Amino acid sequence: MLYKFGFSQYESKVYETLAQTMQPMDATMIVKYSGVPKAKIYEVISRMVEKGMVLESISEKKKLYTALPIPLVVEKLTAEFQADIQELERQKAKKEIVDDRVWSLKADASIHAQIKQMLLEAKNSIRYSSWKDDFTAVLPILEEKEREGVAVEALSVGEVRSELKNMAVMEPNEQHVTLERFRLLIVDDAEAIFAGMEDGSWQAIKTRSQPFVRVFTDYFHHDVLLTKITTKYNDVLMNDKEIMAQLLQLRY
Template identity: 70%
Template sequence: MLHKFGFSQYESKVYEALASAEQPMDATMIVKHSGVPKAKIYEVISRMVEKGMVLESVSEKKKLYTALPLPLVIEKLTSEFQSDIQELEQHKVQKAVIDDHVWSLKADSSIGSQLKQMMENAERSIRFSAWEDDFHKYLPILLDKQQNGVKVEGVVIGDTPDGLPQIVPMKPSEQHVMLERFRLLIVDDREVVFAGVENDSWQAIKTQSQPFVRVFTDYFHHDLLLAKITGKYNDILLNDEEIMTELLQLKY
């Protein structure tokens, strides 16, 4: 009968044999009355003793066994079941749900609010590329996050803001007339916003879709590397007509 409550068939047979006996039994007698193989009897009895379902005693150097009274078994199983239910109720399983939609945003104020909220929610890393005036809008948040252990990296079109050593400046050439305003924010390698100006108004996309996040992260690192190279070898590049022609084609 106990196999309905998670006990094995042999364990159930041992308990039934002991519960129906008028007196304690040794292992040999349990084998006879339960039908459990002799080779398995001591292993099964030991498990039942550990589970508190069987009591053991030693009489004249012989181990004797008796069953826990059925009312106590019912109380024990009921108590354990209720305890398991309480533990299950307290165990909150949080399934990670990733919104892989690509959302469109318009209006400078709405895009700015999204950037601010994402920065404030960052736990591990912030990667931000933008023009100098945009960096100054979010400078207090970026400094606070950096102070609290969040890694802050970025590329700034203009001068590097004070207090953010991982921000690399990129100063466009006077001939770089095609360079357009943009904002790229990647938070915790989880969510990205890319914004640009189209027809004189800001438009953006926001997504947690990992393929897009990886693409924009690669884009960020390429941008970062390009800023470092042009900053370090600016004099050489200015005198290389072929490279400068290519650089001047960049919009972002």
């Protein structure tokens, strides 16, 4: 009976023999009725006692044994089975391998498709920044994700009309000679993609590597903060040539 639950054949025979009688039995009687070899009986009984399937007692200097009642066996095996399932789930989570490689991607259409897919799969948070035209292309997704409860932070280079609650807009001027086109997306604090122009063509890198994701997240917050500062104190900064010259060297 217990053989199907991972017990050995001898263990199953010992339990069945004890369960079929109302009277406690000693090792000699168990050997007689179970068919377990005498040389093995104490080893088998000891294992069953350790597993909680057999109870032992000493009466008149003789060890007697009885079986755990079947209803309790069912409860015990069920509880252990559920515990094993939970442990298996925990082990599965522990062994889940994160792909921390850095992938390169080329072609504007492919990069846009990748960004769109990442946005649609976002569960908790989105941080996205890009130039106005690229921003407008994904704006409906950003607004829908925010309505679904995803935390969205955004930065647009160029004014965009949007319903987003947490959005910054940076208006470049003719002095921003080093400002280059870019796209940056961080999803769920777990995956990032950064795209830029090189020799007139879009190129991007995508990664789940946490050090890179954290760097890109800091990069995003850096851009947002600088945008807010330069917007709020534009008149003051424009009159300070030294600070303005340094600010214009930044990519934001």
